[in-house]
Structures are given as C-alpha cells and as structure tokens.
Amino acid sequence: MKAIAILGNARWKNIMDYVITKTRRKVSNTTVSRDLKKLIKMGFIEKRNDEYRIPDPIIRYALLEEDI
Structure with a gap:
C-alpha cells in the first residue's frame, strides 16, 4: 500500500519494483x-485500467505520513 500511496496510480510492475x-x-x-x-x-x-489506487484519501495520507 505504501508503494501505491507514494506513486499515486501505480501499475503492478511499479509496485513490484x-x-x-x-x-x-x-x-x-x-x-x-x-x-x-x-x-x-x-x-x-x-484497480482501474491496470492501475492500482487507494480510493480513501485519509488512508493514503496516513501511509504517506507514517514515517514522520
């Protein structure tokens, strides 16, 4: 989920990398x-059009801020 939060809409390969x-x-x-x-x-x-995303902005924000 962290990869998707950082990358925004992420393809499988981006997540794997x-x-x-x-x-x-x-x-x-x-x-x-x-x-x-x-x-x-x-x-x-x-998943939409081969891209994964986090639909809830609060969850995405929490993932992005967890290192602080």
Missing part, C-alpha cells in the same frame, strides 16, 4: 498478486 527496492530481496510475483487481491477484496485499494 518498489517492494524489491525496499526489502532488498526478490519477492515472488505470486505473493505480490495475492496481497493486491486481498487488499482489493478488503476495500483498501482498487
């Missing part, structure tokens, strides 16, 4: 896809 950069290790495609599907099902993110 962010996760690999932050964790400094290879993450499987299956894991990222599964987690994105779960977040969609829970309503935290949505």
Whole structure:
C-alpha cells in the first residue's frame, strides 16, 4: 500500500519494483498478486485500467505520513 500511496496510480510492475527496492530481496510475483487481491477484496485499494489506487484519501495520507 505504501508503494501505491507514494506513486499515486501505480501499475503492478511499479509496485513490484518498489517492494524489491525496499526489502532488498526478490519477492515472488505470486505473493505480490495475492496481497493486491486481498487488499482489493478488503476495500483498501482498487484497480482501474491496470492501475492500482487507494480510493480513501485519509488512508493514503496516513501511509504517506507514517514515517514522520
């Protein structure tokens, strides 16, 4: 979710690149896809035209501010 919050509307590849950069290790495609599907099902993110976004501006703001 942090990747989507930072990037705004993010494609799967952008999310994957962010996760690999932050964790400094290879993450499987299956894991990222599964987690994105779960977040969609829970309503935290949505997918439109192959891009993921956080529909709730308060959640997005909280993710962006969590490092402070």
